Amino acid sequence: xxxxxxxxxxxxxxxxxxxxxxxxxxxxxxxxxxxxxxxxxxxxxxxxxxxxxxxxxxxxxxxxxxxxxxxxxxxxxxxxxxxxxxxxxxxxxxxxxxxxxxxxxxxxxxxxxxxxxxxxxxxxxxxxxxxxxxxxxx
Numbered sequence: 001x002x003x004x005x006x007x008x009x010x011x012x013x014x015x016x017x018x019x020x021x022x023x024x025x026x027x028x029x030x031x032x033x034x035x036x037x038x039x040x041x042x043x044x045x046x047x048x049x050x051x052x053x054x055x056x057x058x059x060x061x062x063x064x065x066x067x068x069x070x071x072x073x074x075x076x077x078x079x080x081x082x083x084x085x086x087x088x089x090x091x092x093x094x095x096x097x098x099x100x101x102x103x104x105x106x107x108x109x110x111x112x113x114x115x116x117x118x119x120x121x122x123x124x125x126x127x128x129x130x131x132x133x134x135x136x137x138x
Contacts, residue, residue, distance in 0.1 A: 012070050012098075012126040018038060024068035029064070032094050032106050035078040039092065043082070043134045045127070052117050053124065057090065059110040067102045073129040075099040080106075085131035087122045088112050 010031060012044045019043045037131060040046045041059060059117040073081040080094030089111055123131070 003042065005079065006035070006042045007027075007135070008038055009033040010034070010078070011076050012076060012124040013073055014072050017072050022071050025064075025066070028066070028070075028096060028104050028106075029062070031076060031096055032062070032064070032108070035080060035094055036066050036092065036108065039080060039082075040065050044130050045066055045090075049127070050115065053127065055112050055121060057110040058113045059108055060111045062106055064104055064106040066104050068098075070096070070098050070103050076103070081137075082134045083132055085123075085128055085135060087128070088120045090131050110133075 006011045008031065012023045012027070016027040016030075017022050036059075037046070040049075045057055076096055076098045078094060078096050080092055081095050082090055084091040089109060092108040092110065094108065095102060095104045096106075112123050112127075113119065122128075
């Protein structure tokens with residue numbers, strides 16, 4: 001794996017505003033989810049992985065820390081990378097920045113799930129190595 005992790009650029013639209021005039025917390029998760037889609041596709045754990053392996057990454061845990069509010073119209077940048085890879089689990093850390101300041105951080109745990117049994121299963125050795133290679137690049 002030689003490519004750097006992807007970056008998601010977006011703008012907080014008016015429809016995402018809550019009663020306090022800043023971005024509703026649900027939309028932080030939307031941004032993180034969009035980034036996770038980019039990350040999994042760029043590291044080979046997206047649609048091609050599902051098709052070839054009959055497995056997919058399921059989020060089993062997410063913890064978000066909000067550092068500052070995001071306001072309508074602010075340009076946001078979401079970055080992140082795999083931080084740990086185990087037999088059945090991948091961990092990711094994401095950050096959301098706006099106007100050069102950290103707005104939120106999230107830790108996400110993925111589990112590799114067999115799509116037939118809907119139970120976790122170990123990664124194939126080559127998939128686990130691909131994840132570990134992505135960690136080395138980040």
